[in-house]
Structures are given as structure tokens and as C-alpha cells.
Amino acid sequence: MVAAVLAGLSLLSLLTCGYLAWGSRRGAPGETPLGEEPGVGAPRSQPHIIFILADDQGFRDVGYHGSEIRTPTLDRLAAEGVKLENYYVQPMCTPSRSQLITGKYQIHTGLQHSIIRPTQPNCLPLDNVTLPQKLKEVGYSTHMVGKWHLGFYRRECMPTQRGFDSFFGSLLGSGDYYTHFKCDSPGICGYDLYENDNAAWDHDTGIYSTQMYTQKVQQILASHNPRKPIFLYIAYQAVHSPLQAPGRYFEHYRSINNINRRRYAAMLACLDEAINNVTLALKKYGYYENSIIIYSSDNGGQPMAGGSNWPLRGSKGTYWEGGIRAVGFVHSPLLKNKGSVCKELVHITDWFPTLITLAEGQLDEDIQLDGYDIWETISEGRRSPRVDILHNIDPIYTKAKNGSWAAGYGIWNTAIQSAIRVNHWKLLTGNPGYSDWVPPQAFSNAGPNRWHNERVSWSAGKTVWLFNITADPYERVDLSARYPEVVKQLLRRLSQFNKTAVPVRYPPKDPRSNPKLNGGVWGPWFKEDEKKKKSDKSKGVNKHKKNKNKKKAN
Numbered sequence: 001m002v003a004a005v006l007a008g009l010s011l012l013s014l015l016t017c018g019y020l021a022w023g024s025r026r027g028a029p030g031e032t033p034l035g036e037e038p039g040v041g042a043p044r045s046q047p048h049i050i051f052i053l054a055d056d057q058g059f060r061d062v063g064y065h066g067s068e069i070r071t072p073t074l075d076r077l078a079a080e081g082v083k084l085e086n087y088y089v090q091p092m093c094t095p096s097r098s099q100l101i102t103g104k105y106q107i108h109t110g111l112q113h114s115i116i117r118p119t120q121p122n123c124l125p126l127d128n129v130t131l132p133q134k135l136k137e138v139g140y141s142t143h144m145v146g147k148w149h150l151g152f153y154r155r156e157c158m159p160t161q162r163g164f165d166s167f168f169g170s171l172l173g174s175g176d177y178y179t180h181f182k183c184d185s186p187g188i189c190g191y192d193l194y195e196n197d198n199a200a201w202d203h204d205t206g207i208y209s210t211q212m213y214t215q216k217v218q219q220i221l222a223s224h225n226p227r228k229p230i231f232l233y234i235a236y237q238a239v240h241s242p243l244q245a246p247g248r249y250f251e252h253y254r255s256i257n258n259i260n261r262r263r264y265a266a267m268l269a270c271l272d273e274a275i276n277n278v279t280l281a282l283k284k285y286g287y288y289e290n291s292i293i294i295y296s297s298d299n300g301g302q303p304m305a306g307g308s309n310w311p312l313r314g315s316k317g318t319y320w321e322g323g324i325r326a327v328g329f330v331h332s333p334l335l336k337n338k339g340s341v342c343k344e345l346v347h348i349t350d351w352f353p354t355l356i357t358l359a360e361g362q363l364d365e366d367i368q369l370d371g372y373d374i375w376e377t378i379s380e381g382r383r384s385p386r387v388d389i390l391h392n393i394d395p396i397y398t399k400a401k402n403g404s405w406a407a408g409y410g411i412w413n414t415a416i417q418s419a420i421r422v423n424h425w426k427l428l429t430g431n432p433g434y435s436d437w438v439p440p441q442a443f444s445n446a447g448p449n450r451w452h453n454e455r456v457s458w459s460a461g462k463t464v465w466l467f468n469i470t471a472d473p474y475e476r477v478d479l480s481a482r483y484p485e486v487v488k489q490l491l492r493r494l495s496q497f498n499k500t501a502v503p504v505r506y507p508p509k510d511p512r513s514n515p516k517l518n519g520g521v522w523g524p525w526f527k528e529d530e531k532k533k534k535s536d537k538s539k540g541v542n543k544h545k546k547n548k549n550k551k552k553a554n
Helices: 002-017 019-025 072-080 093-102 131-137 209-223 247-253 259-284 348-358 375-380 449-453 484-498 528-553
Strands: 048-054 082-084 141-147 166-170 181-185 188-191 230-235 291-297 328-331 340-342 388-394 417-422 425-429 464-468
Touching: 048 093, 048 259, 048 348, 072 259, 072 291, 072 328, 082 375, 093 131, 093 348, 131 141, 131 230, 131 348, 141 209, 166 209, 209 230, 209 259, 247 259, 259 291, 291 348, 348 375, 388 484, 417 484, 425 484, 464 484
Parallel strands: 048 230, 048 291, 082 340, 141 166, 141 230
Antiparallel strands: 082 328, 181 188, 291 328, 388 417, 417 425, 425 464
16 A cells, blocks of 8 residues: 555656657757747856865765754855755766766766776776866866866876866875875875876875865966856865864764764865855855856765765665765856755756856757756756656676566566666666665664664565655665566666667776886876887887798798
8 A cells, every 4th residue: 555655656657748758858958948038047148167076975964954964054055045856966986977077878988887996097988078178168267176086097088188277186086185195906006186287296285185175276266367257176075085084173073973974074074164165265256146056966975984875775886865866956146046945857967068058058969968958947946857867777787696687577687787767766677786774873882773673684586676766765665566567668768778878998907007107196107109119119020020031931
């Protein structure tokens, strides 16, 4: 009975919208419907765009979601702007960043498996046009401060080669907040702080990275002319592990018994203060009134590292809601409906077409985007043009032992890790990842009983799950057995998406990546000149051998 009630809303949606018409609402991003004036709600001039990306911030870890961690700046900015309460990202660092900067799903860039490792000869494919490149076309000054994590094995992969006028930050996924050193494995260690294309040794002064990045943002804003549009991408390292924070931020959190949670709280408090300082700088230097500030986490929190996604299920690295449903909001004097909550479906790929359209740029017709222009959805409270999200299809992730084509009705091999959302329905197949609910009590020393009660005991052989996310956002009632026809429809949609996928890019590690071979610095190691020399040398050797053979024959 409970399951039937939970499913009612979605079943009605399925019948009325019709899964055969999924593509019917997709128009060209930024396209103006007939009978409406173009540019309604758009700013009078190109707005300054400030995109702030936090790292590993859990869904619960903001004051307005009920956290015990104080975030007065985030709370105020969100309350005065538009809170995004049906907002999705990817479950890990590289995937979210790649989708933000290209407007494309992972299956369309080849980055559908895991993250880009420091020793891999891999990066965001060079044939993908990026958000800063498109903004530069229409006169924007583009600057990035913080974590890149989109590959660097070739010089062409660096942020300054992908559209940013300047870059100050780290290339890898994590590292020490003070020394900026990172060990990928024993003996494979190096320095990871860059200014543009060179190691920033001059900045190796022991300043905590959150504060150092904020100082850099203040310098950029102070030196730029506010009458010219600026795109500022601030990708903070916080609150990703290692769990480090300046001592004074622990003051309010001595009562938190769990040491990881306490350190995490201090890191988040410092981040909140940093964002306040960025906002003050925008006002001080004359940017604020014509600015759009977007705040987002890149994925869900990691409970083992102090993050909390309660009451959502799962964590970072999983396709449960706790891994992909994120904290997000937009704050801007240019918003029409300030102080509101947006519950329409929004995905991180949507920022690409939305921001380019706001910047008065052009969306190339030959670029197949997966994102939508959702500015009117956010600013004016209109319906979202988005009705589905492909969370991912990862063909090389560890296969579910009991998955099969038979379990997928001959439509889909359920051993493959995949997840998709269509209207109210969400389908997962394969091995979706760690699936517990981790309540706040798990972070105390009161005992693990409560946490254990929230653990899931799987029925053997399960590789398909179906949820009505609107009615059951905590994914507690699996409806796959009750609604097999809905399962089949979503499996067909997965299959359709899969036909458009490009091959996975996940090369083995390259020993030339070792920082010891690069002056102790993580940085580009693959050089085209070397490859050409080797090729020429091998041609010369072959030519010499041929001549020798000719002489012997004579």
C-alpha cells in the first residue's frame, strides 16, 4: 500500500508525459519560444560571472539544511538568492568539473570512468570547446583560482590553454593545504601549486590554501576594470581531505567528539568566511550590482572524512542521492524572484549554455550539448526544460556478479554500473556503490547502534533498483518489482544514451609522470618533440639497417 502511494505521482507523470516523448521538450539551448520577447529577464549588459565550486561538501553540511556547522555567509547568500533544491552533480571530482566546463555528459567526453589520476596521460579531450573559451569570444576576461583536476600530461591540457587568461591553483585532485605537496604513491611525490604554466614556488609560504586562494581572487578583482565583464572560476580545495584547518576555526566545534567531523567543521567554517570575503571584494571594487554568483558542491560528502549527506542515502563516489544531489544556489541582484526556492530539475551541465546565453554568446549548432539554458527557471520560477538526467554509464567499473541481460529484460546488461533519472523516476543498475544512510549520531562517540540500524541488508543477486525520487527522496522503497514496465522504459532510455557514447579514456600510468623527473613538480611530461625525435630516430635506424643489408647483399 505504501509503495503504491509513493509511486502514484510518478505513474501519473509517466502516463501523461509519455516516455516516447522525452525529447519533445528539448529545444536549442537559449532558443526563444514563439510569442515571447527575446532577452526577457536578461541583464542590460554582460554580467560578471563568479562560479564557486566547493569540494566534497555534503548535502547536509550547510546551515539551511540543518547542519550543526555554522555557515552564516552561505545561509545569507542563499536566502537572498535562489536555493536549488533539486540540483544534481556527478559523484566525483573530475566528472563534475568536466561536465561544468563542457556542458556534456561523461559518456560524450570519454571520462565516464573514475577520475583522472596524476600519473595518467589523460586530460579533458582537446576537441571539446570549454566555457571560458566561449566567454572569451564575447569579450570576457577569464580567470581560474583553485583546483583544476582535468588533466595536465601535455601543455595543451593546462587551464591557460583551455580558455583561462590566468590560473593560480593546483592541478591534482588533492594535496596538503599548507605545503601543496602530494604523494600519489610511495616515492611518487611532488609540488602542486601553479601560477599560469609554472610552479608557484614564490607562493610557498605556508598559507592555508582556502585563504591563499581568496587573497588571489581579491587581487584579481582589484586589478580588473569592473566595466569589462569577468568570468571568475573559484574551485576551492576545501573541504576535501586531508582534513586540515587553521586553529582558530576549531573554537566553536570543541564539543564535536568525532575528530574527523570536528576538523571538517573547522574547514567549512573557514570556507564560509572566505566566501564572505569574496563577496565583500565584489562590492568594494564595483562588480556586485552586475554580478551572478553561483555556488555548488562538486559531489556529495564522504562520511569517513567528516562529511554528512543525511537524510540522503549513500556518499561521494556513489549514484545514490547522497553522492549526486548537491548543495547549490544562485545569488544575484539580477534575479527576478529573489528569496525563493527552485525545485525544478537542474544539472551541472546546464551552467554551460545558461552562462553563455547570459553573456550574450553564441551556442554552436554543431556542438551536441547535454545541458539546457535554465536561467528563466531560476530567475523567474518557470518550468525547467530538463526532464531527465543521465547520471552515468560506466562500462569498465567492477561488474555486478549477478547482473545479466536477462535481469534487464534483454534490453540492458544489469551488470553494468549505470543510473538515470526521468521525471520522478530514478533507475540504478549494476553496483551503485556504498548505500548506507549515515545519520548525525554516527559522528558521536555514543555508540554505533543507531548507524547499524540504518544499514542495508541486500537480497542476493539484486542489480536493478527503481525509486520515485519526488515521493521518496531518501530511496527507501524500491519499486522495481512493482513496476516492471517503467523499469523497461528506463532501460530503453539507457540503451539509447549508450549508442551515443564515445570510448572510455582511462590509460595506464606513465612512469615519465614522476615529479622527480620534472624538478620535483607535478606537471606536463608528455612532449610532442620527444615523440617526433624518437620517431625520426627509429626511422633513421631502420634506414641504416636497410643500407647495411644492401651492402651485405652486394
